[in-house]
Amino acid sequence: MSAPDRAPMTSAVSTYALRLGDDALVLAQRLSAWSSRGHDLEEDIALTNIGLDLLGQARMLLTYAGTVEGGSRTEDDLAYLREERDFTNLLLVEQPNGDFARTIARQLLFSTWQLALWEALQSSADETLAAVAGKAVKEADYHRDHAVQWTLRLGDGTDESHHRMQAAVDALWPYVDEVFTVDDVEQALVAGGVAVDAASLRPGWDRFVDGVLAEATLTRPEDGWNPSGGRRGMHTESFGYLLSEMQHLHRSHPGATW
Amino acid sequence: MSSSGASAEEKREAELLGELLAVVQSVVDPEIPVLTIADLGVLRGVEVDGAGRVTVTITPTYSGCPAMQTITDDILLALAAAGYADAAVQTALAPAWTTDWMSEEGRRKLADYGIAPPSGAAPATGASGASGARGASGADDADAGPVPVPVALSVRCPQCRSADTREVSRFGSTACKSLWTCRSCLEPFDHFKVI
Numbered sequence: 001m002s003a004p005d006r007a008p009m010t011s012a013v014s015t016y017a018l019r020l021g022d023d024a025l026v027l028a029q030r031l032s033a034w035s036s037r038g039h040d041l042e043e044d045i046a047l048t049n050i051g052l053d054l055l056g057q058a059r060m061l062l063t064y065a066g067t068v069e070g071g072s073r074t075e076d077d078l079a080y081l082r083e084e085r086d087f088t089n090l091l092l093v094e095q096p097n098g099d100f101a102r103t104i105a106r107q108l109l110f111s112t113w114q115l116a117l118w119e120a121l122q123s124s125a126d127e128t129l130a131a132v133a134g135k136a137v138k139e140a141d142y143h144r145d146h147a148v149q150w151t152l153r154l155g156d157g158t159d160e161s162h163h164r165m166q167a168a169v170d171a172l173w174p175y176v177d178e179v180f181t182v183d184d185v186e187q188a189l190v191a192g193g194v195a196v197d198a199a200s201l202r203p204g205w206d207r208f209v210d211g212v213l214a215e216a217t218l219t220r221p222e223d224g225w226n227p228s229g230g231r232r233g234m235h236t237e238s239f240g241y242l243l244s245e246m247q248h249l250h251r252s253h254p255g256a257t258w
Numbered sequence: 259m260s261s262s263g264a265s266a267e268e269k270r271e272a273e274l275l276g277e278l279l280a281v282v283q284s285v286v287d288p289e290i291p292v293l294t295i296a297d298l299g300v301l302r303g304v305e306v307d308g309a310g311r312v313t314v315t316i317t318p319t320y321s322g323c324p325a326m327q328t329i330t331d332d333i334l335l336a337l338a339a340a341g342y343a344d345a346a347v348q349t350a351l352a353p354a355w356t357t358d359w360m361s362e363e364g365r366r367k368l369a370d371y372g373i374a375p376p377s378g379a380a381p382a383t384g385a386s387g388a389s390g391a392r393g394a395s396g397a398d399d400a401d402a403g404p405v406p407v408p409v410a411l412s413v414r415c416p417q418c419r420s421a422d423t424r425e426v427s428r429f430g431s432t433a434c435k436s437l438w439t440c441r442s443c444l445e446p447f448d449h450f451k452v453i
Contacts, residue, residue: 042437046429053433056322060351131352135321138354138453142428 009192012185013126014069015088016195018078019231020117021061022089025079026239027110028054029246030097039100046146047103053139060132080250084240085233092175094230094239098168101154101161105168107147112208113179115140116201125193148212155216162217169213170221177226180205271306278304281340282314288328289432292371295329299359302350312337312345317355320433356380357452374413374438374449381452413449415440425449 031051038044062075092110097103118140121133154165180202182190189195213220229235249256282304283296295301295316303315314333318326330347337345357376360368365375412421420442428451430437435448 042427042429045431045437046427049429049433052322052324053320054322056318056320060321127352131354132321134352134354135318139321142451146428 009188009194010068012189013129013194014065015185016189017061017065017068017129019088021058021065021078022087023093023110023114024054024061025058026087026089026242027093027106028052028058029242030093030095030106031103033097034103043100050107050143050146053136053143057132057136057139060135064128064132076250080247084235084243087235087239087243088231088233090175090179091227091230091236092172092179094236094242095172095175096238098171099164100150101164101168102171104147104150104154105165105172107143108151108169108209108212109172109176109179111140111143111147112205113201115144116204117196117198120196120201124195129194151212151218152216155213155218165216166218169218173221173223174225174227177223178228178230181228181231183231274306275304277340278306278312278337278342281336281342282333285329285332285336288325288332290368290371290373292367293364295333297361297364297367299355299357299361299364300329310342310344312342314345314347315350316347317350319355323433355453357450360450368450369416372416372447373435374416374447376450376452377413378452413438415443415445416447417445418443423447 028051031047031054034044034047034051036044038047058079059075062078066073066075066078090110092106095102095106115137118133118137122130122137124130124133151165154161156162157165180198182198186195186198190197210220227236282301283294285295285301287293287295287298287300290298298319300316300319301314302317305313305315307313314337316326316329316333326349333347334345337343358380360376368375413423413425414421415423415438418440420440422441423438424441425436426439426446427437430448434451434453436451437446438449439446
């Protein structure tokens with residue numbers, strides 16, 4: 001790469017790492033709220049373990065984003081001291097937990113995407129992103145499997161569980177479109193072999209999710225209203241509440257450590 | 259003369275490295291204290307530079323493994339206690355940790371401790387093109403029919419050795435373990451997940 005290209009590319013890598021890190025961080029925060037709220041001990045442990053994996057991924061990505069942008073911001077600065085408009089996660093991951101079916105639907109839609117992302121990102125030209133993906137891909141495999149098993153059980157379960165699972169998929173479907181949207185920042189990184197072309201993952205995602213929905217006797221919702229804006233810092237109503245809970249301790253007691 | 263000096267120097271260095279390795283290898287996993295970090299495959303290397311500064315490289319089992327900070331502290335404490343205060347611990351992410359790195363000794367100790375060791379080798383993944391193909395094939399299978407169900411080797415009960423066991427949850431008491439129960443002796447147990 002020629003020298004004049006390097007500065008914008010570096011800033012784009014930081015932006016990309018931050019996006020993927022924010023996805024993992026925000027979903028980890030959502031899942032952590034299931035701690036002591038699971039319908040049985042095993043599920044309580046499963047959802048929080050998945051959250052812990054995501055938190056680990058977020059820490060590596062946020063640390064890297066801070067390093068690439070110049071090293072002045074740590075993972076904690078990025079997680080606890082940014083405002084709502086500075087977060088660049090997908091709208092899908094910030095959607096409220098709702099009932100268990102809603103959480104599982106969010107897991108299915110997201111982890112199917114994230115697994116495909118990590119698989120592809122393992123061959124990124126960026127060594128750190130490739131290394132993070134190489135670790136995370138093994139974890140995401142378990143996450144997707146967990147979501148698939150529950151989707152089948154709830155969808156093809158009782159009338160009540162089927163109804164709730166269908167309602168959950170219907171409610172979250174509008175947020176799928178944003179996941180596969182590629183803006184100029186990512187387009188440039190895709191061209192440089194650094195980022196994964198999200199749009200290219202859509203056909204595989206569709207085939208997999210369609211297969212799960214069909215086997216779970218669920219109906220794939222119609223595509224329609226497609227809200228977006230997460231990558232630009234435009235979030236949905238519940239996100240501010242999530243942030244205030246996540247950041248409260250750090251902001252009330254600056255510099256607090258365990 | 260100069261060559262004998264160099265070889266004495268090399269010998270001293272090899273001795274020093276051996277001593278450092280012995281100290282670092284003795285550090286145990288805080289959550290599974292029968293295993294050392296060497297048994298686990300978490301310890302990736304020990305180096306010492308000309309000024310005597312020690313660098314230990316470790317790799318996390320899972321991205322979110324909360325034991326990494328404790329392991330780092332324990333390594334530094336063990337080195338300091340042995341007289342090597344000038345030390346640092348660095349974390350390497352690649353190549354990604356796999357249960358294939360767990361030593362035979364480690365597997366035996368795990369089973370004795372009541373945790374079923376990883377069963378079989380990890381599926382081939384990695385930075386090669388094969389990984390991408392794996393994702394695509396998963397999606398293609400879904401296209402062809404039912405969702406693919408991974409077939410796993412049976413896990414032996416660490417208490418009674420029965421193979422008649424059942425997975426209760428893919429997620430257990432720590433990120434690296436799944437929860438099982440034995441149909442023969444009816445005891446629950448942890449299984450170290452193959453990754």
